[in-house]
Amino acid sequence: MKKLSARRRHPLAALVVLLFALAITGGLYAAFAPAEKAQADSSAQSLAIEQGKRLFAVGCSSCHGLNGEGTPSGPSLVGVGSAAVDFQVGTGRMPAQQPGAQIPKKKNIYSQSDIDQMAAFVASLGPGPVTPTSEQYTSTETDAIAKGGDLFRTNCAQCHNFAGAGGALTQGKYAPSLDGVSAKHIFEAMQTGPQSMPQFPESTMPEKQKQEIVAFVRYQADEAPNPGGLTLGSLGPVTEGLFGWIFGLGVLIAVAIWVAAHTTKAKKS
């Protein structure tokens, strides 16, 4: 105890106390907070809707209402279809971590069978886009990437950037980067139009074109060549300006110092 009190005026004492306090608060929260992960066994398909309703009641109903009818804090889910559930829960956007301009992507806490059960329940509320199968979002055409690039530049590049690196929207909203997004989730986003994104329904963008866009996005993220040299994240003027100011001007200053520091005076040999 004497040792402790002797050090209580140490400059780092406040930091140590703060860390202790944070650790205790976090520990207590972890111990007493309600577990968000609902346990449900994936049994027969006929029970999926009932199981899904139970999961829904635990994870979703506080915002979307007990029967998905919507509340002031969450929209109605009647008619959004199973594809919307598979996208929102599968990418971790739902359940939302907090309300705000945009619900960010985060770690998904549900298993695929849990998601399928919730999707089955939401799909039972009203007809909507159905979770796609892998034949639906995988193109077998050889020119799919080229066609997809054309479609991407017409329909997607405005928000998601020419290379799919994402971009800013109004008031804190943003178009996320498409790097690392699975083919299924890209397809579902086009079908359902999550958050600020418009939907691209079958009537104006047939399934085949969505497949081509998916093929292009995967190619762009995984293996596309880079005509300009350094990509700097493919973000355009923001990173290019930063690079120019820091590295370009930095080199100029270094050269100026080097030039001024070296004398040209003749020395005796």
Next chain:
Amino acid sequence: MSHDNISDDKLPEAHDASEGHGHLAVADDPFADPGLPAHEPRRTDIDERAAKRAERQVSGMFILSMLATVGFIASYASINPDKLVYIFPLGHVSALNFALGMTLAVALFCIGAGAVHWARTLMSDVEMPAERHPIEADDEVRADVIQQFKTGAAESGFGRRKMIRNTLIGSMAMVPLSGVVLLRDLGPLPEKKLDSTDWSEATPSAPIRLVNMNTDEPMKAEDIVVGSLTFAKPGPSALRPNGLQDSDEDFQEAIAKDALMLIRIQPEDLKDEKSAALGFEGVLCYSKICTHVGCPISLYEQQTHHALCPCHQSTFDLSDGARVIFGPAGHPLPQLKISTDSDGYLVATQDFTVPVGPSFWERSA
């Protein structure tokens, strides 16, 4: 810097004890003004061969700059923009980008490096203290300034070293050619070309169908669902029997004016009656071209009905007649009046009532 070392016999015997070259502080007067250290000559000051060599080096750099400018223009003219080459740390890069960047960099760097080398080796570097004096200059001082300027000009060797002067003028005169070559692409003034679009071919008796940019098919109002975004171009007309096609020679010029975006808004969300009347059952059709500097604008947020431009963040409220709610754009997005033909397809029967795209010199509205 070993070439700056020089044998003792070549160094001048004594430095002229000129004004300003003071004395070191000594024990009995620690605050004496040390003044400037004694002037030391450079090798080029005392060895005419070294001076000649430096002169050749400076000119060489200016000549290299000229060659690089020629290389820039040659690359611009000769290298295929689609060509990709592998360059070690960068990976697969465009040959044209790389060549233009390298030649322009060399052209500019050599002028700078030549100028620095000239100033360091050939221009006079005798330290000259300038005493403080009143700000106003009398005739004597002015005459002195003019004299100094002449001395400076003489010391720089500008008159004497004609090779440097001529090559410097040559390289400085040639660098702007790079800019002229690039500016050539800006082309002539638009004149009347921006006043009307291909939609001006549409009349109530010969309407033009709106064709989906993705599928090349005409659309019905029910294809445009609430929350969706669809891009459209002109369908068949008297002028273009097949509609606007990618293969048309003037496709880029035409699509830069004709491009449309179609959205559908619930009737209760529409804030502007005039805009609602131009649409068809809540389907609204706006020009896709930003009225600021003409970027294709279609960052549409389906929840707020805001459309914004990726270039300078001009934001338009599409539920309120595309009013500008933020950013530098000066006009709302032009809205195209749409209806349906006898088969139920969406059509336009007249052109935009104001020119699409950015302001331009001859713009009427």
